[in-house]
Amino acid sequence: MSAPMSPPLLARAAAWLEAYGSPLYVYDLGDVERRTRELLSVLPEGSRLLFSLKANPLPVMAEALCRLGCDAEVSSPGELAVAMAAGFPPERVLYSGPGKSTEEVRGALSAGVTRFSAESWTDLERIDRAARAARLRARVLLRVNPEAPPVARLAMSGVSSQFGLDEAEWREGRARVAALGGVELLGVHVYQGTQLADVPALLSALRVALEVGESLSHAFELPFQVLDLGGGFPWPFATSGVGPELESLREPLARLASERKRTASAALWFESGRRLCGSSGTLWSTVMDVKRSKGKQYVVLDSGIHHLGGMSGLGRVPLVGIGVVQAGAEAGSGVLEEVNVVGPLCTPLDCFARNVRLPPLRVGDRVFVPNVGAYGATASLTGFLSRPPPLELVHRDGEVIAVHRLRWGHELHTRLPIQGSLSSEETR
Ligand SMILES: Cc1ncc(COP(=O)(O)O)c(C=O)c1O
Structure with a gap:
C-alpha cells in the first residue's frame, strides 16, 4: 500500500475530482521544476539535458521543461509536433x-x-x-x-x-x-x-x-x-x-x-524523462464496485490498464502501489482486508494489485497511485475497450494551469459498402 497523503493535498484532489470527474491524473509542475533543477545541478558544467517526451508528452509539461532550459528528445511525428508547439527551437531537438x-x-x-x-x-x-x-x-x-x-x-x-x-x-x-x-x-x-x-x-x-x-x-x-x-x-x-x-x-x-x-x-x-516528471504525477480513481468471488474480495475501479500501466498489465513491471481515501464508517479504523484491485476492462490482465492488504473500501471511495508522472497515461492501452482516455490536470501550487484529454477514436480513412450481407431469412 502507498504512503498516506497529507490532508491539504487530499482536500485539493477531492475538489478537483468533484469539479473534473474521475479518473483524473494530477501533475504538479512545481515538482517537475524542482526535479529538473536537481538533475541539472549534478551534470558537468555546460552539459545539455534533453527531455525525453516519451515519458510524458503533455503540452504543458513540454513547455515547462523547455522553459527550464532542457532540449527535447523526440521519437515520433506526434512528439515532434508537441515539442514544436511547446516552443523548443528546432536546433534544440534530437530526433x-x-x-x-x-x-x-x-x-x-x-x-x-x-x-x-x-x-x-x-x-x-x-x-x-x-x-x-x-x-x-x-x-x-x-x-x-x-x-x-x-x-x-x-x-x-x-x-x-x-x-x-x-x-x-x-x-x-x-x-x-x-x-x-x-x-x-x-x-x-x-x-x-x-x-x-x-x-x-x-x-x-x-x-x-x-x-x-x-x-x-x-x-x-x-x-x-x-x-x-x-x-x-x-x-x-x-x-x-x-x-x-x-x-x-x-x-x-x-x-x-x-x-x-x-x-x-x-x-x-x-x-x-522519468526523473524529471515521474514524481509529479498521481492517478486518482474511484471505487465502482466491491464484490467477492470464491473467497476473494475484488475492488473494481473506474480506472485500469487503459489509463495506467499498459506495461504493468502486460507483466513488464510490477503491479502498482495503491493509496486509499475512505469515506465510509470504517475510515481510520486500522482494519485491513486482503483484496485484488482491478479495473473496468474485460480482461483479467486489468489488475492494479493482487492480494494486497488495504483498509476496507466501499463504492465511492477514492484510491490513488503515486509516481506516475512518467510512462503513466502515455504508456497505457488507451484504445482497449474504447473507454475514454483519462483527464490530465496540471497545476502549480494548487493553481490549475491546464486540463487535457488525449484525443481518441477512429478517423475514417476509406469506406466501401459492405457486400453480401446475410438475408433476414439466413439470420433467423
Ligand atoms: C533513447 C532513450 N532516451 C531516453 C529515454 C528516457 O528514459 P528515462 O525516462 O528512463 O529517463 C529512453 C527511454 O526508453 C530512451 O529509449
Missing part, C-alpha cells in the same frame, strides 16, 4: 528512435530539425537521402550498442537489441559515413537503459558511454562535437517512495568528463 520512415525524417527536416540519432546503416542512409533531397545536411549522432555488458535492469544496450548498432560495426564504418553527402557526423549516442539502480550504476553506464565516444572518435579520426551519454536516471514507478539521491554523482561525473582526451571539446548531452 531518435528505430524504424524512422522517410516521411518522418522529411517532416522533421521541414520543421527545421536537423539533429538525428541514427540507429543503423539503413536508418542513416535514409536520413542522408531525405536530407540531400531537401538540400540540407542532417547532423547525426551514431547510436551505439556498446561492447561492455549492461548495468540496466531493462537493458537496451550491451545486450543484443534493436537499438543502435554494435560498436564494432560502426567502428569499421568511417569511409561509408564519409561518403554520405547529406550527413554531418556530430558524434555518438549511447542510451543503456531506463531505471539504473543508483549512483554507482549511473556512473558505470556513463563511463561506458564516454569510453565508446573516445574509441569511436579515434576510429573516425574526428574529435566529435557531441557525446550523448543517455541517462537512465531512476525514480520509482507507480508506487510510493523516492528515487536515489544524485548529489554524489556530481564530483565523480565531473572527473570522468574531465579525463576525456580525444573528445575533450565535445558537448555532453544527457537524456531523461
Whole structure:
C-alpha cells in the first residue's frame, strides 16, 4: 500500500475530482521544476539535458521543461509536433528512435530539425537521402550498442537489441559515413537503459558511454562535437517512495568528463524523462464496485490498464502501489482486508494489485497511485475497450494551469459498402 497523503493535498484532489470527474491524473509542475533543477545541478558544467517526451508528452509539461532550459528528445511525428508547439527551437531537438520512415525524417527536416540519432546503416542512409533531397545536411549522432555488458535492469544496450548498432560495426564504418553527402557526423549516442539502480550504476553506464565516444572518435579520426551519454536516471514507478539521491554523482561525473582526451571539446548531452516528471504525477480513481468471488474480495475501479500501466498489465513491471481515501464508517479504523484491485476492462490482465492488504473500501471511495508522472497515461492501452482516455490536470501550487484529454477514436480513412450481407431469412 502507498504512503498516506497529507490532508491539504487530499482536500485539493477531492475538489478537483468533484469539479473534473474521475479518473483524473494530477501533475504538479512545481515538482517537475524542482526535479529538473536537481538533475541539472549534478551534470558537468555546460552539459545539455534533453527531455525525453516519451515519458510524458503533455503540452504543458513540454513547455515547462523547455522553459527550464532542457532540449527535447523526440521519437515520433506526434512528439515532434508537441515539442514544436511547446516552443523548443528546432536546433534544440534530437530526433531518435528505430524504424524512422522517410516521411518522418522529411517532416522533421521541414520543421527545421536537423539533429538525428541514427540507429543503423539503413536508418542513416535514409536520413542522408531525405536530407540531400531537401538540400540540407542532417547532423547525426551514431547510436551505439556498446561492447561492455549492461548495468540496466531493462537493458537496451550491451545486450543484443534493436537499438543502435554494435560498436564494432560502426567502428569499421568511417569511409561509408564519409561518403554520405547529406550527413554531418556530430558524434555518438549511447542510451543503456531506463531505471539504473543508483549512483554507482549511473556512473558505470556513463563511463561506458564516454569510453565508446573516445574509441569511436579515434576510429573516425574526428574529435566529435557531441557525446550523448543517455541517462537512465531512476525514480520509482507507480508506487510510493523516492528515487536515489544524485548529489554524489556530481564530483565523480565531473572527473570522468574531465579525463576525456580525444573528445575533450565535445558537448555532453544527457537524456531523461522519468526523473524529471515521474514524481509529479498521481492517478486518482474511484471505487465502482466491491464484490467477492470464491473467497476473494475484488475492488473494481473506474480506472485500469487503459489509463495506467499498459506495461504493468502486460507483466513488464510490477503491479502498482495503491493509496486509499475512505469515506465510509470504517475510515481510520486500522482494519485491513486482503483484496485484488482491478479495473473496468474485460480482461483479467486489468489488475492494479493482487492480494494486497488495504483498509476496507466501499463504492465511492477514492484510491490513488503515486509516481506516475512518467510512462503513466502515455504508456497505457488507451484504445482497449474504447473507454475514454483519462483527464490530465496540471497545476502549480494548487493553481490549475491546464486540463487535457488525449484525443481518441477512429478517423475514417476509406469506406466501401459492405457486400453480401446475410438475408433476414439466413439470420433467423
Ligand atoms: C533513447 C532513450 N532516451 C531516453 C529515454 C528516457 O528514459 P528515462 O525516462 O528512463 O529517463 C529512453 C527511454 O526508453 C530512451 O529509449
